[in-house]
Amino acid sequence: MLHSVAVPLIDDFAMFEFGVVCEVFGLDRSYAGLAPFDFRVCGIEPGVPLTNPTGAAVITPFGLEAMEDADLIAVPAARIRDDYPEELLEALRRADARGAILLSVCSGAFILGAAGLLDGRDCTTHWRYADALAKRYPNARVNPDVLFVDDGNLITSAGTSAGIDASLHVVRRELGSAFANTIARNMVVPPQRDGGQRQFIERPISDCTDDTFSELIDDLALHLDEPHTVSGLASRVHMSTRSFSRRFVAETGVSPMQWLTRQRILHARLLLETTELSIDEVAAQCGFASATLFRHHFDQEVGVAPTRYRRSFASAPQLA
CATH class of the missing domain: 3.40.50.880 (Class I glutamine amidotransferase (GATase) domain)
Known part of the structure; x- marks a missing residue:
């Protein structure tokens, strides 16, 4: 502690x-x-x-x-x-x-x-x-x-x-x-920027000049539980898959799927800490196709299994 x-x-x-x-x-x-x-x-x-x-x-x-x-x-x-x-x-x-x-x-x-x-x-x-x-x-x-x-x-x-x-x-x-x-x-700062993000990128998200692209990112953060594909996201902003992927990396420093996975894991951590949802329910609410896939990504990103993470932080006392 x-x-x-x-x-x-x-x-x-x-x-x-x-x-x-x-x-x-x-x-x-x-x-x-x-x-x-x-x-x-x-x-x-x-x-x-x-x-x-x-x-x-x-x-x-x-x-x-x-x-x-x-x-x-x-x-x-x-x-x-x-x-x-x-x-x-x-x-x-x-x-x-x-x-x-x-x-x-x-x-x-x-x-x-x-x-x-x-x-x-x-x-x-x-x-x-x-x-x-x-x-x-x-x-x-x-x-x-x-x-x-x-x-x-x-x-x-x-x-x-x-x-x-x-x-x-x-x-x-x-x-x-x-x-x-x-x-x-x-x-009044973002709760998490991943450590692997590049130190400098062409345009930070907060300074997007393309309102449509900025709105897409904001919308994704609100709908992490829904299935998303790179081609589907590209079509939403009327871009080719290749151009969209390149632009997304320029805006965020990571690929679309990396961004989605990390945001989903961040949301999962909060759910594990603050709710009694089952692992299956957390996986579903965070957009993972199965609990097995969720456990795989969670362990890769956080370094521990979801159940162990919950035991550590679900009822962790505040500093005394």
Whole structure:
């Protein structure tokens, strides 16, 4: 269970990426039915102002000792440098050794790399820095194209808003979809963008210039239980199947069927958490032809069987 979150800062940290983890993990949302995380902003010397490129400064109330028992260590972006404070690197190594979750936003991956924690692991960072990360840490498996990578206790994300996606993914993975959706709704952000989505695409969905295409996507989200084919969807917007598929990838970063499957699984997670519907009924309401097919896709996407997921999250208590 995810209860405590520590955020280590160093000089020249990035204000937005720091703000991302503060927004997701640091705010008291008891008004929305969520008990707060035990949130700790840490510095090597607590009480000493740390600067960032905006000219503002932050005074950390905790020292690095606050990382020692935290469930999650969230490492924001900071200026890439040749040497990082050894005290921080040692604290990160200890956290990894005891199984804490490590989350980096943007260039925060370089700090994890300096601690030796990317070796042999799948990871990512902002596309501008991906080559540099791979060159500096050749044993890391750097994927420059995705929003975030979940490699067990190591979650790395690309720049800026991808940090929101990765942070919400951690909440969803550890506490369930309802918890993550509540945070997302109060942040007024999409509840989930899949980590495998490309970092940059020709046109984000929210900026569709073709109203018909945008309406189709919105309509699909409301009718996930119905059968859909690529050819059928293409005909609805008066396009050839090939052109439609190409355009869909340009708009969303994934194929039509990938998008549908992921949206159906996202809806299934919520149904498993919040209803007593049988697995067959969940499968039907989410548009899967059979419970067997549903179980296959759910296990592939989430990593556990639907029944096990329900046992973990259906009546999961809120943070105390």
